Structure formats: C-alpha cells, structure tokens
Amino acid sequence: MHKxxxxxGIFLLSGCFWSSQTPKTIRxxxxxxxxxxxxxxxxxxxALTQENLSEGITATLATVNAKMSNWDPASxxxxxxxxxxxxxxQISEAFVHVLAAAHDIHLQSDGKFDITLAPLINLWGFGPKxxxxxxxxxxxxxxxxxxxxxxxxxxxxxxARTLQxxxxxxSVNLSAIAKGYGVDAVAEYLRENGIERYLVEIGGDLIxxxxxxxxxxxxxxxxxxxxxxxxxxxxxxLSDQAMATSGDYRNFNEYDGVRYSHIIDPTTGRPILHxxxxxxxxxxxxxxxxxWATAMLVxxxxxxxxxxxxxxxxxxxxxxxxxxxxxxxxxxxxLQTKTDS
Numbered sequence: 001m002h003k004x005x006x007x008x009g010i011f012l013l014s015g016c017f018w019s020s021q022t023p024k025t026i027r028x029x030x031x032x033x034x035x036x037x038x039x040x041x042x043x044x045x046x047a048l049t050q051e052n053l054s055e056g057i058t059a060t061l062a063t064v065n066a067k068m069s070n071w072d073p074a075s076x077x078x079x080x081x082x083x084x085x086x087x088x089x090q091i092s093e094a095f096v097h098v099l100a101a102a103h104d105i106h107l108q109s110d111g112k113f114d115i116t117l118a119p120l121i122n123l124w125g126f127g128p129k130x131x132x133x134x135x136x137x138x139x140x141x142x143x144x145x146x147x148x149x150x151x152x153x154x155x156x157x158x159x160a161r162t163l164q165x166x167x168x169x170x171s172v173n174l175s176a177i178a179k180g181y182g183v184d185a186v187a188e189y190l191r192e193n194g195i196e197r198y199l200v201e202i203g204g205d206l207i208x209x210x211x212x213x214x215x216x217x218x219x220x221x222x223x224x225x226x227x228x229x230x231x232x233x234x235x236x237x238l239s240d241q242a243m244a245t246s247g248d249y250r251n252f253n254e255y256d257g258v259r260y261s262h263i264i265d266p267t268t269g270r271p272i273l274h275x276x277x278x279x280x281x282x283x284x285x286x287x288x289x290x291x292w293a294t295a296m297l298v299x300x301x302x303x304x305x306x307x308x309x310x311x312x313x314x315x316x317x318x319x320x321x322x323x324x325x326x327x328x329x330x331x332x333x334x335l336q337t338k339t340d341s
C-alpha cells in the first residue's frame with residue numbers, strides 16, 4: 001500500500017454523498033492505507049447507527065492493515081518479507097486469498113503484474129527511500145530485476161496455507177491489490193450486518209451495491225488524466241459492481257527534466273513509456289479491479305485490449321494524444337455500462 005497514495009481517477013457524483021437524507025443514509029469518512037475512505041450506507045437496519053458502523057469499519061480496516069500493509073513492520077506481509085528462510089511459511093486465509101488473485105493476474109498479464117516488484121520500486125525512488133539524483137544505471141536495473149518474478153521466486157500452497165520464497169531477500173509488495181481487498185472486506189462487513197445498498201471507496205477503488213439514496217445507480221465520474229486540473233472525462237452509473245482506476249499522471253519522479261512514471265514494467269525494469277495515461281476496470285470484486293487496473297496500465301491500450309477481450313475484462317483506456325485524450329473500451333465494458341446506465 002503506497003503510504004501517501006491519493007484518490008485518483010474518480011469523482012463520486014449525484015447522490016453518492018450529498019443527496020437528501022431520505023431514505024436513512026449514513027456516511028462515514030476516514031483514513032486508511034495512507035489515503036482516505038468513504039462509505040455510504042442506505043437503508044441500514046434500525047439497530048445500526050453511524051457510531052457502531054464506524055467502529056465496525058475501523059476494526060475491519062485495522063485487520064486488513066495488520067495482514068497486508070507493507071508500511072507496518074508488524075504486519076503479516078512485513079513479517080514474511082523479513083524471513084530469510086526458504087522453508088514454507090504458514091500464512092492466514094486472507095493472505096492466501098489475496099496472493100491467489102495476484103498469482104492469476106500475474107499469469108494472465110504475462111508477468112506485467114508482479115508483487116515482487118519492490119526492488120524496482122525502491123530503485124526508481126517510489127519506495128521509502130529518497131528519490132535518486134540520477135536515472136538508475138542499466139546494471140542497477142538488471143540487479144534489481146534479478147530479484148523480481150513472483151512465479152519464479154514464490155510458491156503458494158493454498159490448501160496447506162503456506163507461502164515459500166525460493167531466495168532470501170525476496171519480498172512481497174501488495175500495494176497494487178490490497179487496497180481493493182480492503183474495499184471488499186468492508187463490503188463483506190456491511191453485508192454481514194444486513195446492509196444491501198452501499199458504496200465503499202478507498203483511495204479511488206470502490207464497490208457498489210443496490211441503489212444510491214435517490215433510488216438510482218451510483219454515478220461515478222472518471223477523471224480526465226490531466227495533472228494540471230481535475231475534470232470529468234466520462235460518467236459511469238454502477239450498481240452491484242466494483243471499479244478501480246490506475247493512472248500515471250500524478251505520481252512520478254523527474255530526472256534532468258524528464259518525467260518517469262511510478263508504474264514500472266516488471267519485465268523491463270523501467271517505467272512505462274506508452275501513451276496510455278489512465279485505465280479503469282470493472283469487476284465483481286474491488287480486489288480484481290485493483291489488480292487488473294495496474295496490469296492494464298503496464299500493458300497499455302493496444303496489448304491490454306487484446307488481453308481484455310481474451311479474458312473477458314471490462315476495461316476503459318484513456319490515451320493521451322498531442323492535444324487531446326481519446327478513450328477506448330473492451331466489449332464487456334460496453335455491455336456492462338450499457339446495462340447499468
């Protein structure tokens with residue numbers, strides 16, 4: 001989880017947070033995973049108040065962080081990263097769940113999504129250290145790349161609930177998928193408490209259920225990927241869907257006047273260079289949407305669209321041209337947004 005990751009790519013519109021108070025609507029805002037979260041609950045059971053819902057959401061997110069946070073040295077993932085042993089380590093069911101999803105996306109994206117990316121993230125100055133004063137050398141990039149490759153260096157045994165690293169020093173970074181898992185965990189908590197209409201959003205990843213307070217689908221504005229100003233590129237109307245947006249236009253480092261995106265291609269060891277600036281993915285879970293949004297941004301619109309059609313992924317690409325942004329969508333994205341609008 002990026003410590004200072006801001007909300008990127010979406011606007012919550014028409015009724016999501018500022019509509020009338022009928023029917024009973026509860027809105028809860030807070031901070032988690034270095035960003036903000038917003039939850040809207042419609043028609044909650046009478047026994048549920050804003051106070052006890054807020055306490056439940058806070059506890060749910062604390063549990064997620066205790067397992068998935070790379071910034072908490074006591075978290076489960078941090079403890080695994082500290083291990084020097086190459087023997088299988090026992091891990092929690094939640095950790096298995098996230099790793100299994102990450103493994104599937106890694107394989108289907110031809111390695112463009114990789115949770116062992118930390119050496120390259122740090123090398124390019126997007127980790128806990130101060131950005132370097134110069135572009136990393138080819139030698140340093142290759143050295144970092146030699147420690148990247150989740151299919152080579154990690155073995156997950158879901159049945160035995162174990163994770164094994166095959167070389168000391170291999171680490172797991174869940175920043176591209178754990179935020180979505182956190183959204184899903186809060187949504188599960190709400191469902192367990194009899195809530196059927198809600199919107200949960202953490203730092204731009206979200207999931208919707210039922211209708212908003214106005215009795216309509218939840219309106220979500222996709223931001224135009226322009227760092228100079230925040231404007232809406234397009235509006236989606238969603239119900240019973242998750243969504244995540246990934247962009248390269250806010251988080252970057254600059255060396256000698258050249259901008260380098262924080263989105264790094266694990267297969268090259270370098271920041272992406274193509275002109276795809278933003279990717280939005282719709283899925284059944286926020287975790288899947290989160291992971292695939294990152295993978296699709298690394299892939300870019302041309303290769304990414306081919307994979308989206310192959311695997312049935314609902315994706316919207318926004319690509320920067322000379323003086324404008326253009327959009328392209330997969331067939332499933334077109335079908336789902338037409339159904340929900």
